[in-house]
Amino acid sequence: MPVTFNHTIVPAKERETSARFYRDLLELPEAPSWGPFTNVQLDEGVLLQFAELPGVDEIQMHHYAFLVDDDLFDRAYAHLRASGIEHWADPQMTRPGETNTEHGGRGVYFKDPAGHAIELITKPYL
Known part of the structure; x- marks a missing residue:
């Protein structure tokens, strides 16, 4: 298998x-x-x-990356902006309010309601 x-x-x-x-x-x-x-x-x-x-007051941040097509990326990015969700072009959070065009596609980083680092990309890294 x-x-x-x-x-x-x-x-x-x-x-x-x-x-x-x-x-x-x-x-x-x-x-x-x-x-x-x-x-x-x-x-x-x-x-x-x-x-x-249970018994956990503070959640340790994890990173989750999702590969999406260009159309969903556009809609998801519009949703982030319309919802006022802070986002960055880079994982170091030095380029606020931007997306990136690295690795031949587009990407964006933001945090979910629990504080996890989320990444949307349109092309896989490999």
Whole structure:
């Protein structure tokens, strides 16, 4: 069997809020959820499972990058701007309010409601 990515648990302050943020931004439908998870389903059945972690007051930042097509990038970027979400062209956050055109595509960095560093790109790095 080939190796494929199936799911990851994404720590959240409020799992419903985080899941809705990703669904709205990436234009994804609601997915079945269970137990302590609010799920967001990506292509190929990959699940982002948002969970509030018991006994954890401060969430450690993780980085999640999403490869999207140019049309979705345009809509997602418009959504970020319309929502007043701070964003940068670089992971060091030195170019606020911009996107980048590195690696032959476009990219943007921002934070989700839990403080995770999110990246949208239109071309893979490799």
